[in-house]
Amino acid sequence: MTRPEREAQLLAVAEQTFAERGFKTVSMDEIAERAEISKPVLYDHFGSKDGLLAAVVVRIRTEMREAVDGALVGVDEPDQAMWVGLVAYFRFIADHLNAWSVLITENALTGPVAAEVEVIRRQQADLIAALAGVQLPPEDAGKAHMFAEAVIGACERLVLLQRATSPELTPEALASNLLDFFWVGFQRLRKGERWAPPAAAPSVEPSPPAAPAPA
Amino acid sequence: MTRPEREAQLLAVAEQTFAERGFKTVSMDEIAERAEISKPVLYDHFGSKDGLLAAVVVRIRTEMREAVDGALVGVDEPDQAMWVGLVAYFRFIADHLNAWSVLITENALTGPVAAEVEVIRRQQADLIAALAGVQLPPEDAGKAHMFAEAVIGACERLVLLQRATSPELTPEALASNLLDFFWVGFQRLRKGERWAPPAAAPSVEPSPPAAPAPA
DNA sequence: GGAGTAACTTACGTCGAGTAACTTAACCCG
DNA sequence: CGGGTTAAGTTACTCGACGTAAGTTACTCC
Numbered sequence A, B: 001m002t003r004p005e006r007e008a009q010l011l012a013v014a015e016q017t018f019a020e021r022g023f024k025t026v027s028m029d030e031i032a033e034r035a036e037i038s039k040p041v042l043y044d045h046f047g048s049k050d051g052l053l054a055a056v057v058v059r060i061r062t063e064m065r066e067a068v069d070g071a072l073v074g075v076d077e078p079d080q081a082m083w084v085g086l087v088a089y090f091r092f093i094a095d096h097l098n099a100w101s102v103l104i105t106e107n108a109l110t111g112p113v114a115a116e117v118e119v120i121r122r123q124q125a126d127l128i129a130a131l132a133g134v135q136l137p138p139e140d141a142g143k144a145h146m147f148a149e150a151v152i153g154a155c156e157r158l159v160l161l162q163r164a165t166s167p168e169l170t171p172e173a174l175a176s177n178l179l180d181f182f183w184v185g186f187q188r189l190r191k192g193e194r195w196a197p198p199a200a201a202p203s204v205e206p207s208p209p210a211a212p213a214p215a
Numbered sequence C: 001g002g003a004g005t006a007a008c009t010t011a012c013g014t015c016g017a018g019t020a021a022c023t024t025a026a027c028c029c030g
Numbered sequence D: 001c002g003g004g005t006t007a008a009g010t011t012a013c014t015c016g017a018c019g020t021a022a023g024t025t026a027c028t029c030c
Helices: A003-021 A028-035 A039-046 A049-072 A078-095 A097-105 A111-133 A143-165 A171-184 B003-021 B028-035 B039-046 B049-072 B078-095 B097-105 B111-133 B143-165 B171-184
Strands: none
Touching (some): A003 A028, A049 A078, A078 A097, A078 A143, A097 A143, A143 B171, B003 B049, B028 B039, B049 B097, B078 B111, B097 B143
């Protein structure tokens, strides 16, 4: 088998296995066994167990980036971009629960792997900060990055809450709640105001890839 | 040495060591060496390496809880409670950077240790949800918990951002920014509005424990 | 047709979590 | 006073998992 083929196969096996059983409890021998190769092949490709996890993270990061960027093509108005981007983000997670599990359940904050995960957040933070920064009054410009970080932290906790207690919540519902909190603000939410898509936000439904409910 | 004494000493050594060098890279032998005892003593007290980490987490959790609860004594008005609680939270973290590092840099989301950390979040979430819930219109009551989770995620990211790039930000500044985002809301922030302490929020300064700047 | 290279394997070194068996010493009670 | 029980602690070990060295097959390219 050729090198890139092996690499892709190993990444797929590793992602799946890590998601199922957790990074710590999975051994390199087990991954090698599942992939039907021997252990040194793994080390030849990825250098170490952490290196393997880092490679998995990078792959997921790339896909996620592409999903969000793709959804934002042609969207110029910041409010709408925020909505479209958030929905794409939550939808990606819903469609890639395995991958997402790897990212967050193995979320050590130190070491090279953590650095790769932080790159994801920085990409997202820069995007959000850009959307927010252009709208803030000049004296609040410095707040854009803090705002972005706050949004990202909120997103991640909301995903965990949804997975733990409310799997029926759609990506759109998550995004709309988040915008209720951040965009509208609690003081107005208190009076019953809600966030609503600006103008006519295009439905971000690319016709879900046909998964008919089994009888 | 008596058992509770040993236990306290070992917890202190473990917290310090984990904070300095990271959970994974520290070995039980190293902790034993630093505490000037032999390894089986550790296992007699805590059962396993994860058990030791869990014990450290529980200790921090208790202290944190006491700090926030203490700050909230006698505060009844929800807006003010939110402010006081957030400031106490950020201040606790600023005053216990070692402990906090242990909590978040070793933040695996699976296993018993993770469960202990989640207990912290649930305590905080219940508190915030209670503060928010009583103020929301009945049809939004269900949003209180989502709101609380979002706030917690935002808090944690803000702390990381502060540590990484802006160590000069005070707990009060962090809390006030957060309330700008969540309480006032972006749409009004855009117009230059800011959050301000309700009524006259009592200064939450218990006269900082005299650390005069060295010459 | 032989040399070099790329994919791959067996067999091993090593380090760290966790444990079994033993030692010391204090305390209790007749 | 003296033996037994209990609590604190130590030495010396097993075992599993990461990582590696050396060797094997097979394909390609002069």
